Amino acid sequence: MSGKVQEFTDQNFESDVTQSTVPVLIDFWATWCGPCKAISPIIEEIAGEYDGKVTVGKVDVDQNQNTAMKYGVRSIPTLLIMKDGKVVNQIVGAVPKENITKMLDEII
Secondary structure, eight states: OOTTEEEOOTTTHIIIIITOSSOEEEEEEOTTOHHHHHHHHHHHHHHHHTTTTOEEEEEETTTOHHHHHHTTOOSSSEEEEEETTEEEEEEESOOOHHHHHHHHHHHO
16 A cells, blocks of 8 residues: 555554544455555546545455444445545445546535
């Protein structure tokens, strides 16, 4: 992960995501997931392009099962977009970058 993409865990999710003052894009992923690896460079690009406007981070579902269960993540990759502590949008599966940036642009 680059310096722009944060690692969210069961321990820091509340403070780093739900209490964030800017929108947050969360990528729920796993090391063994092919589509997750495919979408990872897109997430990195978005983190750079939206730096300062959107916080971007990843949650490893194998290491942080409580957070994944709390948000009903059943398949990966799942991307959640949160604003003011609430989920405002969700994308399941590897999608083109434009699909993600369009949703982000609607809330910033």
